[in-house]
Amino acid sequence: RVHGGKQLNLTAASMAKSRFEYVKTFEQDFPMLPNTYLVVRVDGRSFHKFTTEHEFTKPNDTKGLGLMNDCALSVFREFPDVVLGYGQSDEYSFVLRRSSNLYSRRASKITTGIVSVFAASYVYLWPKWFLTKPLKYVPSFDGRIVAYPSDQNIRDYISWRQADCHINNLYNTCFWNLVLRSGMTEAEANKALxxxxAAQKNEILFQKFQINYNQESAMFRKGSILVRAKLKQQKQQQQQTAPDVSAPMVDSVPSASSTPDVEILHDDVIGQTFWDTYTILQ
Amino acid sequence: RVHGGKQLNLTAASMAKSRFEYVKTFEQDFPMLPNTYLVVRVDGRSFHKFTTEHEFTKPNDTKGLGLMNDCALSVFREFPDVVLGYGQSDEYSFVLRRSSNLYSRRASKITTGIVSVFAASYVYLWPKWFLTKPLKYVPSFDGRIVAYPSDQNIRDYISWRQADCHINNLYNTCFWNLVLRSGMTEAEANKALxxxxAAQKNEILFQKFQINYNQESAMFRKGSILVRAKLKQQKQQQQQTAPDVSAPMVDSVPSASSTPDVEILHDDVIGQTFWDTYTILQ
Amino acid sequence: RVHGGKQLNLTAASMAKSRFEYVKTFEQDFPMLPNTYLVVRVDGRSFHKFTTEHEFTKPNDTKGLGLMNDCALSVFREFPDVVLGYGQSDEYSFVLRRSSNLYSRRASKITTGIVSVFAASYVYLWPKWFLTKPLKYVPSFDGRIVAYPSDQNIRDYISWRQADCHINNLYNTCFWNLVLRSGMTEAEANKALxxxxAAQKNEILFQKFQINYNQESAMFRKGSILVRAKLKQQKQQQQQTAPDVSAPMVDSVPSASSTPDVEILHDDVIGQTFWDTYTILQ
Amino acid sequence: RVHGGKQLNLTAASMAKSRFEYVKTFEQDFPMLPNTYLVVRVDGRSFHKFTTEHEFTKPNDTKGLGLMNDCALSVFREFPDVVLGYGQSDEYSFVLRRSSNLYSRRASKITTGIVSVFAASYVYLWPKWFLTKPLKYVPSFDGRIVAYPSDQNIRDYISWRQADCHINNLYNTCFWNLVLRSGMTEAEANKALxxxxAAQKNEILFQKFQINYNQESAMFRKGSILVRAKLKQQKQQQQQTAPDVSAPMVDSVPSASSTPDVEILHDDVIGQTFWDTYTILQ
Known part of the structure; x- marks a missing residue:
């Protein structure tokens, strides 16, 4: 009968499968050390090219940053163990609570899961932020995972990224003003800086462009912090320092998807106040 | 002067950054062993739910598989060191040539790079395959990387996945015909099988549903193989076995993005012919 | 000339060496996570056979344990970053301070260095403890390294080993008395226990052998703890609990090599007192 | 009753043990990739000091090298999966067959097991080679493990070590003759070389010291190769090249422990002959 012509092949397939299955033993898992904070940092690949081709505003594109924050919200929605996010430029860091047992703490599962949600969300949410502007090609991201053993270490990690944001943003603000408003070439602007x-860069901004750097948008200067609202300490609220009102961010863009339990802040995280206000570490 | 009010903070930021930079030393890289084939396997997370919510045809959705293949083409376009791809169901494996030095063979960079392109492409290419059907939420994928030292090992890996495809697809074809055409519940179909x-499953398909399993679409039965066209051996062409015409795949769906140098096959990869035809291994 | 006959070979050797040097890139280092306590545990391989062939006293051989402690002292002498040692039976654990940068924290260097000193010392110090009894063959040991992120974790590790010592020693004390003094076979003793x-084992010892377990040697019941004397807190000394005098250990064997700065204790490490007395953790 | 006074403590110990056992989950195993050759290289730590303090003959101490070979034989005896050893100076490499499943290929178990046997044997066998000369302190060794995927890779590894031996030994032979027979300081000798x-060094040896380098001991020039005798190919024997008779090694020292199935050679391993004679690779 015709239909039986390859029955043997299928029985063979079953036998074959068990013959080939040994290749599974080549898989090597790297579980992350228990009782440590895990950070997954997602970085844009070739974002210089990507932002140029999509004509992002320089040095900061508010919609582009809003989209990044929105992608981070997707990660918060998908991974309940993420307690803190910090984003700036084309990167985003996610902190998992130290007791997390997500995927038995397997490095590749956690890292690829988060990167995958972030990258897919970037494309999915693009029209919400850029409306009819076409996405010419898919952006891509890489990710890494790092374990931090102590509260101080994880605070220092987040502080490191914010200090990096400070430095780069001041530089970029000068650089792009020199290029776009003083008519310098990129090479000339580079050389001038x-x-x-820091003080001299401030001076350049003020003298040449009447820009008071400290009144620039807090999101540009300090990046974006995502925290779960439930981590906010009630008793601490009255002790909080006054909010940073130097640069109230008036969004001319759609607000991020409603996810009632996550707050987006643009505060200082190097000092003590933030860590007193939110019980991230425990 | 007002604008200088936080100059100290910025100088402090620079100092702070170098104080915090020690956290970089906590990063641990796992370079993959040189001179081995590297396989990155991308797997859909919670795809049972995803395909149900998006009403995919059971047991196989031609458009869904076409979209997976299209995403794989994106990976081929982005990563020249990928020489072979194999996809079935909600998974795709990518083989990097053994001499690849992509990202200095760092496990996390390679894995997240590929997963990121795959996941973002799935969303980006969705409308091309599903037209106006809305994508309700972003799918997500995880990935892992495995090193295979020998030619035989990598062939066995690919054979393992194809044998898995054979077995699952025969089962699923029976299962869904019992459910959709015989009115069984899923539990009853499970029990019946x-x-x-394999022979009995063939018989069920033929007796109950007049289905000759071997005439089912080759893409369903054998999965999809992606190879770079330049790897096709010229001298071998006349020796090739006759193409598998048992189930000519007539695409009622848009063809994948034109990428002239990659071929999509639905051939047997357990036997010798495929490996004689394409010089994947070297 | 004769002597020049193989000059080419030697030049060739130099050339060859640089041609072969690529194999160095296959080495993969696993640095241990910074800011964690590192524990290297050394375990005797096939020590059941070794102790039988060398007629060790059962269940505990005072000379054998003294030799183990002496080997541990060698490790303390060689590796200043070791701050704590805990030994029982045929195993010894060594704790490195959390800030240690020994060998840039490379797992294999630290582990093999410590195992090597321990194993070589066992042979070297054998005659000091066993006098003219010949060492029939070399004992061997394996080692592993584990990182512990918090003070609690490292305390729990040490407590785990001491609880293991308690349990095994009570069992072994019963077992060997049943075998050696009641004439049971090993199988019978096993079954009887x-x-x-714990209470029943105490009762057996007391009823059958007039042994009050709590008056057995503290070294047998609690294992041996090595600490650097300089870590003893001066101010704490008067607060210390009374020493464990239940089983004063009168050494009928040579004392361990004089290493003035290391103390050998047989105290409880599960409770708080020990950790208040010595500042191991910081 | 007195004897029951601490019964609770012992029950507590059992309970405690299960409370502490979680620390076991912090252990991270690194299994070596299957189907690869594994090399464990043992290196003397601080052997410059060790050989000076024990007045080893410079540049080569025949007894010292004999002792190293004897230690390597112990490793062969203890670990049947070791198929090849190569030693020179204060280092020894051991190759495990690619199909070895020793300790489930766990890196630390294999490495520490071999280092432990090597180090303990060094002390154990010292009197056999150095008679009444006292061993002043224990030598120590570190070890590392590396995986090599292909036959060529493992040949190149062994060739790399032999080329290194060639180069270092020629240099050291010149250096020590300049110091010991020409009265140069070590700094002067260094500068002169x-x-x-290679040709110039040969010339120095011949002109100044009437030494034909190629007639120096093969063990010095080529190192020592250990192979299991059963791996010798019978059919190949008549095709073998003439043995290297340039420097017949007449042992004035005790022969290594009789281990009938292991051969000690001082042959070239860079060329093809050795690999045709012994079926190391498979």
Whole structure:
């Protein structure tokens, strides 16, 4: 009968499968050390090209940053063990609570799961932020995972990224004003800023462009912090320092998807106040 | 002067950054062993739910598989070191040539890079395959990387996945015909198939549903193989076995993005012919 | 000239060496996570056979344990970053301070270095403890390294080993008295003890052999703790609990090599007192 | 009753043990990739000091090298999966067959097991080679493990170590003759040899010291190779090249422990002959 012509092949397939299954033993899992904070940092690959081709505003594109924050919200929605997020430029860091047992703490599962949600969300949410502007090609991201053993270590990690944001944003604000408003070439702007201290960059901005750097948008200067609202300490609220009102961010763009339990802040995380206000560490 | 009010903070930021930078030393890289084939396997997370919510045809959705293949083409486009792809169901494996030095062979960079492109492409290419059907939420994928030292090992890996495809697809074809055409519940269908051999499943398909399993679509039975066209051996062409015409795949769906140098096959990869035809291994 | 006959070979050797040097890139280092306590545990391999062939006293051989402690002292002498040692039976654990940068924290260097010193010392110090009894063959040991992130974790690790010592030693004390003094076979003794609780084992010892277990040697019951004397807190000394005098250990064997700065204790490490007395953790 | 005074403590110990056992989950195993050759290289730590303090003959101490070979034989005796050893100076490499499943290929178990046997044997066998000369302190060794995927890779690894031996030994032979027979300081000898090619070093040896380097002991020039005799190919024997008779090694020292199935050679391993003679690779 015709239909039986390859029955043997299928029985063979079953036998074959068990013959081939040994290849599974080549898989090597790297579980992350228990009782440590896990950070997954997602970084845009070739985002210089991507932002140029999609004509992002320089040095900061508010919609582009809003989209990044929105992608981070997707990660919060999908992974309940994420307690803190910090984003700036084309990168986003996610902190998992130290007792997390997500995927038995397997490095590759956690990292690829988060990167996958972030990257897919970037495409999915693009129209919400950029409306009819076409997405010419898919952006891509890489990710890494790092374990931090102590509260101080994880605070220092987040502080490191915010200090990096401070430094880069001041530089970029000068650089792009020199290029776009003073007509310098990129090479000339680079040279003009070489070796300058923070104070000198401030001075350039003020003298040449009447920009008071500290009144720039807090999101640009400090990046974005995502925290679960339930981690906010009730008793602490009255002790909180006054909110940073120097640069109230008036969103001319759609608000991020409603996810009632996550707050988006643009506060200082190097000092003590933030860590007193939210019980991230425990 | 007002604008200088936080100059100290910025100088402090620079100092802070170098104080915090020690956290970088906590990063641990796992470079994959040189001179081995690297396989990155991308797996859909919770795809049972995803395909149900998006009303995919059971047991196989031609458009859904076409979209997976299209995502795989994106990976081929982005990562020239990928020489072979194999996809079935909600998974896709990518083989990097053994001499690849992509990202200095760092496990997390390679894995997240590929997963990221795959996941973002799934959303990006969705409308091309599903037209106006809305994508309700972003799918997500995880990934892992495995090193295979020998030619035989990598062939056995690919054979393992194809044998898995054979077995699952025969089962699923029976199962869904019993459910959709015989009115069984899923539990009844499961029970009816428990312990059956391949031959018995063939018989069920033929007797009850007049289905000759071997005439089912080759893409369903054998999965999809992606190879770079330049790896096709010229001298071998005349020796090739006759193409598998048992189930000519007539695409009623848009063809995958034109990428002239990659071929999509639905051939047997357990036997010798495929490996004689394409010089994947070297 | 004769002597020049193989000059080419030697030049070739230099050239060859650089041609072969690529194999160095296959080495994979696993640095241990910074800011964690590192524990190297050394375990005797096939010590049941070794102790039988060398006629060790059962259940505990005072000279054998003294030799183990002496080997541990060698490790303390060689590796200043070791702050705590705990030994029982044929195993010894060594704790490195959390800030240690020994060998850049490379797992294999630290582990093999410690195992090597321990194993070589066992042979070297054998005659000091066993005098003219010949060492029939070399004992061997394996080792592993584990990172512990918090003070509680490292305390729990040490407590785990001491609880293990308690349980095994009570069992072994019963077992060997039943075998050596009641004439049971090993199988009979095993069976007699199956399922007994600690209280019942105490009762057996007291009723059958007039042994008050709590007056057995503290070294047998609690294992041996090595600490650097300089870690003893001066101010704490008067607060210390009375020393464990239940089983004063009168050494009829040579004392361990004089290493003035290391103390050998047989105290409880599960409770708080020990950790208040010595500042191991910081 | 007195004897029951601490019964509770012992029950507590059992309970405690299960409370503490979680620390076991912090252990991370690194299994070596299957189907690869595994090399464990043992290196003397601080052997410059060790050989000086024990007045080893420079540049080569025949007894010292004999002792190293004897230690390697112990490793062969203890670990049947070791198929090849290569030693020179204060280092020894051991190759495990690619199908080995020793300790489930766990890196730390294999590495520490071999290092432990090697280090303990060094002390144990010392009197056999150095008679009444006292061993002043224990030598120590570190070890590492590396996986090599292909036959060529493992051949290149062994060739790399032999090329290293060639180069170092020629240099050291010149250096020590300049110091010991020409009265140069070590600094002067170093300077005299700086930048010299192999041919020039040969010339120095011949002109100044009437030494034909190629007639130096093969063990010094080529190191020591240990192979299991059963791996010798019978059919190949008549095709073998003439043995290296340039420097017949007449042992004035005790022969290594009789282990009938292991051969100690001082042959070239860079060329093809050795690999045709012994079926190490398979």
């Amino acid at each position: 070489q070796g300058t201290q | 428990q312990g059956t051999q | 199956q399922g007994t609780q | 700086q930048g010299t090619q």
